[in-house]
Structure formats: C-alpha cells, structure tokens
Amino acid sequence: MANSAHQSQAIMAAAERSLAEQRAGGRRRSIGRGSAELKSRHLKGKLTRVVVAIVGIVIAAMVAGSIIGGIGIEGLFYAVLAAVAVTVLLGRYPRMKVPAQAQLNQGDVRTMVARTELWLENQRPALPAPAVQLVDQIGVQLDALGLQLEGVAEQPATVEVRKLVGEHLPEMISTYRRIPAHLRGEMRPDGRSPEEQLNDGLGKISGEIDLITRQLAAGDLDKLAVRGRFLEYKYGGALDGSEGKTG
Numbered sequence: 001m002a003n004s005a006h007q008s009q010a011i012m013a014a015a016e017r018s019l020a021e022q023r024a025g026g027r028r029r030s031i032g033r034g035s036a037e038l039k040s041r042h043l044k045g046k047l048t049r050v051v052v053a054i055v056g057i058v059i060a061a062m063v064a065g066s067i068i069g070g071i072g073i074e075g076l077f078y079a080v081l082a083a084v085a086v087t088v089l090l091g092r093y094p095r096m097k098v099p100a101q102a103q104l105n106q107g108d109v110r111t112m113v114a115r116t117e118l119w120l121e122n123q124r125p126a127l128p129a130p131a132v133q134l135v136d137q138i139g140v141q142l143d144a145l146g147l148q149l150e151g152v153a154e155q156p157a158t159v160e161v162r163k164l165v166g167e168h169l170p171e172m173i174s175t176y177r178r179i180p181a182h183l184r185g186e187m188r189p190d191g192r193s194p195e196e197q198l199n200d201g202l203g204k205i206s207g208e209i210d211l212i213t214r215q216l217a218a219g220d221l222d223k224l225a226v227r228g229r230f231l232e233y234k235y236g237g238a239l240d241g242s243e244g245k246t247g
Contacts, residue, residue, distance in 0.1 A: 031121050031139025034114030034146060042096045053086040098122045101174060105166030109158075112166050113146035123173050128184075128195045134202040138169070141209045148216040161212060164205065172201050 030036035061079040065071045071079065099115040106112070117139050124132045142165065152158055176184070176198045184194045192200070 030117070031136050032113070032117040032143045034110065034143065035117035035121055035139070038114050038118055039096065046090060050087050050090045053090060054083050057083050057086065101170050104170055105162055109146055109149040109162070112162060113142045116165055116170065117142055119170060120173070123177070126177050127173070128199070130199045131195070131202055134199065134206055138202065138206050138209065141206060141213065145209055145213050145216075148213060152216070164208065169205055172198070172205075 030039060057079055061071055061075065064075070099119055101119065104112060104115050104119055107115075120135050120139060124135055127135065145161070145165070149158055149161065176194060179194050187193050188197075
C-alpha cells in the first residue's frame with residue numbers, strides 16, 4: 001500500500017510539473033542537466049564548425065578578390081550563398097547520436113547519468129502518458145544521484161546503483177517497447193496490462209532512487225551495500241515474462 005501511495009504521489013507531482021511547464025511555454029527539452037549538457041556541447045560543436053566554415057569562405061573570397069582584382073557583385077552573391085548553404089548544412093548535420101543501450105553504464109557516473117537521461121528522452125514518444133511523467137521525474141532524480149555518487153569511490157553498493165540506473169531501468173523500457181503496440185493495453189494473467197506493469201516498475205525505480213539519494217545524503221553507505229533489492233528490479237520488476245509473449 002505504501003508503495004502504491006508513493007507511485008500515486010509521484011505521478012501527481014510529475015503531472016503538476018508538466019502542467020506548470022506547459023503554462024510556462026511547453027514541455028522542457030531535457031529531462032535532466034546531464035542530457036542538457038550533452039546537447040549543449042553538441043550544439044557548440046556545430047556552431048564552431050559553422051563559424052570556421054564561414055571564416056574560410058570569407059578568406060577564400062578575399063584571396064580570390066586580391067588575385068583577380070575584386071569578386072564583384074556576382075562573386076559576393078555566390079560567397080553569401082555558399083555561407084548560407086554551409087550554415088544550413090552544418091546546422092542540421094551531423095545529428096546528435098542517441099547512445100546505445102549497451103553504452104549507458106560505461107564511463108564515470110556523470111557520463112552514465114547523462115547518457116541514461118538522453119536515452120530516456122528518446123524513449124518518451126513510445127511510452128504511455130503516466131510513464132512519460134515518471135521518466136521526467138526520474139531524470140530530475142538522476143541529476144541529484146549523479147552529483148552524490150561523483151564523490152563516492154566504486155564499491156559493491158555503488159556498482160549496484162549503476163546497474164539499477166544504467167542497466168535495469170533501460171532494459172525494463174526496452175522490454176516494454178518490444179511488446180506489439182496492440183498488446184500493451186491487454187490484461188495479463190496477473191490482472192495487469194504491460195502499460196500498468198511499466199508504470200508500476202518505473203514507480204518502484206523512482207522510489208528506490210529517492211531512497212538511495214536520502215541514504216547517501218545521510219552518509220549511510222552501509223545500508224546500500226548489496227541490498228538484494230536491486231536484482232528485484234531487473235526489467236523494472238514489472239514486465240517479467242512479457243518478452244517471451246511478444247511474438
């Protein structure tokens with residue numbers, strides 16, 4: 001009952017935030033600081049390439065003008081056209097790559113959190129509305145958890161946290177997505193649909209991340225040591241057996 005109440009509160013809180021964001025101008029583009037930083041670096045890289053290309057075009061036009069005694073209106077037109085074309089092309093490509101699921105738990109904690117947030121953002125269009133709200137909430141929680149784990153040495157407890165965030169959470173969502181769309185709302189023998197199982201699993205993971213964050217804040221690392229509860233959340237503890245029935 002307590003877990004169900006926590007999930008209900010989590011969904012309501014996420015819904016209120018979503019409404020507030022829409023009133024302020026729509027859904028935010030990133031679910032966390034980590035994914036926002038990755039996008040920002042990608043955008044800065046694009047802008048740098050655009051500036052370098054335009055500077056190159058200007059220099060080439062100046063050199064050509066000095067050699068032939070001026071490029072004239074026509075030459076200026078082509079130079080501007082080339083600058084516009086380069087800006088459009090480099091502004092659109094290369095597109096930002098979504099990390100593969102197998103890459104999420106690689107690198108340091110900061111990298112893991114950022115990659116997981118970016119991966120989660122790209123799964124949202126395929127998820128039911130309550131799950132999208134919970135994913136947005138988990139993104140905020142991952143920011144706080146990532147900051148806390150940056151100062152903690154790798155040990156069995158933190159390894160299990162990384163598995164929860166970088167492996168079990170994405171695998172649960174991937175398992176759901178492998179279920180044909182027309183079967184996701186069907187009731188299973190346990191009386192719940194895959195959509196309900198997904199929401200339940202995300203709620204449990206959100207609650208677990210919240211608990212871990214509070215324990216880390218209290219310096220209570222001993223309580224995190226191989227709790228045995230993390231394995232319970234493989235595939236979110238919500239879609240067991242679903243994968244084998246997707247065909």
